Amino acid sequence: MVEAWAEKRVVISPDPSSLADSVAARFLSRIAKRVDEGKPAHVSLTGGSMGSAVLAAAAKSPRVERIDWSRVHFWWSDERFVPAGHPDRNDQQARTALLDSLGLPAANIHAPAASDDGLELDAAAEAYAAELARFAGVDGPWPSFDVCFLGVGPDGHIASLFPDRPEILITDRAVVAVRDSPKPPPSRISMTRPVINSSKRVWMVLAGTDKASALGLALAGASYASVPAAGAKGRKRTVFFIDLAAAANVPPELIDREY
Known part of the structure; x- marks a missing residue:
């Protein structure tokens, strides 16, 4: 993997609602540009x-109808290993918020296996790695995501890579099974750091005062x-999209007022 990344920047919105609208508009613009060039787009989604x-904000935009979504593939940086359709599943949340309204080919939605799909946790992680490898x-052996969305927990976790646990250090595989997660549910599937960091753009979206400390540490x-x-870190851009409540510990020189 190429160890060359763009500088981290911070873009601040006044509140969670305007934050969602702003990121949604940037997302639709980025995907539209990619598919208008006749290229496929790969997007890694997050939960939360x-x-x-x-x-949901993207779904409400009139721009959504002008994009050829047949060229867009959706993935998830992590998934909760619970039954299909369970409200805790990140893919279910995304389908409800946007994907079900797009008329996507079923082959364009790459969700990790659910706990009732007939696979044990380790086998489900291996199957997801094999699916990623189809688009190496x-x-x-994974796609380079045009946009990789990530949430950030109050403890600084991303995907299902939690602090001071072995999963964050794994570099020899694309996907890892997570057991005894410090945040329920306990069983999860997560992309590893090399996959996330091969993305062209990593966009971390977070809101609230409880995220300020983790954000400050990440930027420091x-x-x-x-x-x-x-x-x-994305290869082209690494951006923290935050609301004002999360901005308490952001150095002024890292705030991007142009992007």
Whole structure:
């Protein structure tokens, strides 16, 4: 993997609603540009309230109808290993918020296996790695995501890569099974850091005062082993999209007022 990344920048919106609208507009613009060039687009989605809010905001935009979604492939940086259709599943949240309204070919939605799909957790992780490998890029047996969305937990976790656990250090595979997660549900499937960091753009979206400390540590260069968000970096851009409540510990020189 190429160890060359764009500088981290921070874009601030006044509140969660305007944050979701702003990120949704940027997302639609980026995907439209990609598919208008006749190229496929690969997008890695995330769960959580802001992840769903961004997709719901995109669904309401008139621009959504002008995009050829047949060229867009959706993936998830992590998934909760619970039954299909369960409200805790990130793919179910995304389908409800946006994907079900797009008329996507079923083959364009790449969701990790559910707990009732007949696979054990390790086999489900291996199956997802094999699916990623079908779209292998130059950096490894996985696609290079045009946009990789990530949430950031109050503890600084991204995807299902939690602080001071072995999963954040794994570099020899694309997908890892996570057991005894510190955040329920306990069983999960997660992309590893090399996959996330081969993305062209990593967009971390977070809101609320409870995220301010983790954000400050990530921007200050904390160890990614203890603050996983500090180690998430896109090859072209690494952007924290935040609301004003999360901005308490952001150095002024990192705020991007132009992007």
